[in-house]
Amino acid sequence: MTRQTPTPHPTTMFDTVLVANRGEIACRVIATLHAMGIRAVAVxxxxxADAAHVRLADEAVRLGPAPAAESYLNIEAVLSAARVTGAQAIHPGYGFLSENAEFARACAEAGVVFIGPDVPALEVMGSKIRSKNHVAEAGVPVVRGVSEPGLSDAELIEAVSNFGTEIRYPLLIKPSAGGGGKGMHVVERPEDLPDTLLTARRVALAAFGDDSLLIEQLIRSPRHIEVQVLADAHGAVIHLGERECSLQRRHQKVIEEAPSPLLDADTRRRIGEAACNTARSVDYRGAGTVEFLISDEDPGTFYFMEMNTRLQVEHPVTEEVTGVDLVEQQVRIAAGQPLHLTQDDVVLRGHSVEARVYAEVPEAGFLPSTGEILALHEPSGAGVRVDSGLRIGSVIGTDYDPMLAKIIATGEDRGQALARLRRALEETVVLGVETNISYLQQLLDDDDVRAGRLDTTLIERRLPALVFPRPDEHTARLAVEAALTENQAGDAICHNSAWRTDGWRATGSVPTNYLVTHRAPEGDLTTIAVPHLSDPATSPGDIVPGAVTTARQRTVVASRAPEGAVVWVSTPGFTGTVTVADPHAQTLARLCQREAELTEAAPEITAPLPGTVIEVHADHGAKVEAGAALVTIEAMKMEHRLTAPLPGAVTLNVRVGETVKLGQVLAVVAASDQPDHTEDPENVEETAS
Known part of the structure; x- marks a missing residue:
């Protein structure tokens, strides 16, 4: 991208800005601050403590423990950090405190500039109910629905019924205080509305501290189009074109692009003007995004959805096609400077597409993945940009959003941009956590995606047809060589073994056969036999880091893992973990399997990832049917409902609010024909859970 060169304004510009965020967005904001000659403070x-944004900043201040409520959401801690470092302004990034009116008010009281809109705009646009009613009065078209504040579940149900045939199912329940698709629920039938409202209120209260809800007519096969606006304190308001954000899963954007392949010039003009009118209606100041829904059946008609009063995750694609650094504009506007751009100055050139890389396991229903980054290679080249906060050694936990990085590709047209993004994803290597990179590649290969035939339900329709890579013989050999390299360094695949890994015996050399296995999340097992040969062409010394990257998973060691050594491997056709077992480990594995066959399996429900119990659906000791919901845990902003594997009596080991570890036994279902040995969890020692 060719960005505008920052122009110094020493009499009006800040000299120190605190970035109240983390990860890739903190790194991205710090980069622009440095380009402008501004000192950057990280929190x-x-x-x-050792994250990339901390290393990049000029100074860093600790906020508190890992939970966001005790650190990044702690307003007093953030303001204290600004005071002790002399920061005149705070850039909130996105998420956390970026749309928090209380935080903006506290900044003003502390004499620190909040790089964002004024409090009244935050309060109006921070509520979906208020914003919808407000823009409707300003003449911006909105979706029909129930958006009165303070309605109870019964009142919402009655209001929907009063619309008669003017509102038809399916409906969409939305949290008034929400953002990013969190807490939205689709209701297909009237009889499902009461229970779904209960769930929606619980999620809204837990995520946003506000359980206010609104209900809208669900638009089938909609396009999600958003418009970037800039507004200064001197009355100037412009837009920088639109972004297509229709490729979503569970209302979370996955791939975004600018401009939209749907809009014609007239619709682009009208939707841009509607976005500017929305900003003018609240005397907006700063960078913001106005989001619209457009029916694919009627691309000339659009409806206001919400306004995000902050920088968007997908802002790079707008920067790439306009040449405007949006963070720089935010800082200049906050410093009181007028916009140096007019609407006529905004020209869209080329096409840009962004893919979000998440730590998640698509095969396992997109469960978040955790771990330590053991190997990392980020792409580069013509038209490729990476916004990332990753480095080798980064620990990915469950305290924050699972997005790791954004890969952005820009070309002269949409076809070239998509081709560059596809190649960039092929070059991306992240080992140590599972990612959605293969899933992103398959989306880009989809015929409808390549043709621009998009809607917000396309991904859900494509999920059943996704194909997930499995290791081949080449990958298996690389894994064996990596394990042997570890062995030669002194970390043997199996300890106290009489076997020589090079195949030498007193009676002469014979090949040592290794078994390389990969178990997919749904249970599918791939097993490949690899004879270790002493041919120098395949010796462990031939592994070249960077060409094909391999890294040993450090948390698994042979002395505690008789099934073998776990190795992370990345090749053009496969990225993930495989287990390498030598003859000794294979023998132990067969013995374990035989023992398991002779022992009746315990019907335990275990945590698929670390998280927090947010709901217990069954009473302790109750009789349940197979498939009945037992426990719901939340991790990385997602809910995971766990069910009974068989009919029987439930023993509960956890309570609402309890933090659980990966693999922890949450409940046990005793088969109906077995004696009931349940104990009340109130009498269970804390260590038992």
Whole structure:
């Protein structure tokens, strides 16, 4: 991207700005601050003490423990950090405190500039109910629905019924205080509305501290189009074109692009003007995004959805096609400077596409993944940009959003941009946590995606047809060589073994056969036999870091893992973990399997990832049917409902609010024909859970 060169304004510009965020967005903001000659202050939690944004900043201040409520959401801690470092302004990034009116008010009281809109705009646009009613009065088209504040579940149900045939199912329940698709629920039938409202209120209260809800007519096969606006304190308001954000999963954007392949010039003009009118209606100041829904059946008609009063995750694609650094504009506007751009100055050139890389396991229903980054290679080249906060050694936990990085590709047209993004994803290597990179590649290969035939339900329709890579013989050999390299360094695959890994015996050399296995999340097992040969062409010394990257998973060692050594491997056709077992480990594995066959399996429900119990659906000792919901845990902003594997009596080991570890036994279902040995969890020692 060719960005505008920052112009110094020493009499009006800040000299120190605190970035109240973490990860890739903190790194991205710090980069622009440095380009403008501004000193950047980072803040961090205990989980981020050695994070990339901390290393990049000129100074860093600890906020508190890992939980966001005790660190990044702690208003007093953030303001204290600004005071002790002499920061005149705070850039909130996105998420956390970026749209928090209380934080903006506290900044003003402390004499620190909040790099964002004024409090009244935050309060109006921070509520979906208020914003919808407000823009409707300003003449901006909105979706029909129930958006009166303070309605109870019964009142919402009655209001929907009063619309008669003017509102038809399916409906969409939305938290008034929400953002990023969090807490939205689709209701297909009238009889499902009461229970879904209960769930929606619980999620809204837990996520936003506000359980106010609104209900809208769900638009089938909609396009999600958003418009970037800039407004200064001197009355100037412009837009920088639109972004297509229709590729979503569970209302979370996955791939975004600018401009939209749907809009014609007239619709682009009209939707841009509607976005500017929305900003003018609240005397907006700063960078903001106005989001619209457009029916694919009627691309000339659009409806206001919400306004995000902050920088968007997908802002790079707008920067790439306009040449405007949005963070720089935010800082200049906050410093009181007028916009140096007019609407006529905004020209869209080329096409840009962004893919979000998440720590998640698509095969396992997109469960978040945790771990330490053991190997990392980020792409580069013509038209490729990476916004990332990753480095080798970064620990990915469950305290924050699982997004790791954004890969952005820009070309002269949409086809070139998509091709560059596809190649960039092929070059991206992240080992130590599972990611969605293969899933992103398959989306880009989809015929409808390549043709621009998009809607917000396309991904859900494509999920059943996704194909997930499995290791081949080449990958298996690389894994064996990596394990042997570790062995030669002194960390043997199996300890106290009489076997020589090079195949030497007193009676002469014979090949040592290794078994390389990969178990997919749904249970599918791939097993490949690899004979270790002493051919120098395949010796462990031939592994070249960077060409094909391999790294040993450090938390698994042979002395505690008789099934073998776990190795992370990345090749053009496969990225993930495989287990390498030599003859000794294979023998132990067969013995374990035989023992398991002779022992009746315990019907335990275990945590698929670390998280927090937010709901217990069954009473302790109750009789349940197979498939009945037992416990719901939340991790990385997602809920995971766990069910009974068989009919029987439930023993509960956890309570609401309890933090659980990966693999922890949450409940046990005793088969109906077995004696009931349940104990009340109130009498269970804390260590038992």
């Amino acid at each position: 961090y939690s205990d989980a981020d």
